[in-house]
Amino acid sequence: MRLGSEFAAEAFERAFDRFAQTYNVQPQLARCSPDVLERYCRLFEAGEDVAQRREVSHRGIPLVAAVLPAGIIAFEGEVDEDRMGDW
Numbered sequence: 001m002r003l004g005s006e007f008a009a010e011a012f013e014r015a016f017d018r019f020a021q022t023y024n025v026q027p028q029l030a031r032c033s034p035d036v037l038e039r040y041c042r043l044f045e046a047g048e049d050v051a052q053r054r055e056v057s058h059r060g061i062p063l064v065a066a067v068l069p070a071g072i073i074a075f076e077g078e079v080d081e082d083r084m085g086d087w
Helices: 009-023 034-044
Strands: 029-032 056-058 061-065 073-076
Touching (some): 009 034, 029 034, 034 061
């Protein structure tokens, strides 16, 4: 999902919730481009320098830096086809 590099906290929350609504499961991991992870830390971690640590999470879900294009976050989770219904 493309958030852009200057996303608001509400945009991140919507992206997170959209994954859960679409797949009927919470994400297990979120891979972020470095700029998204840095912006997340500025918005949600109250100025702490957590971007340099390895334990960044949102609602208990780990957020990790990944080699992705700028402004991108990729949520991952185990999707149960029975809970999803037919595509």
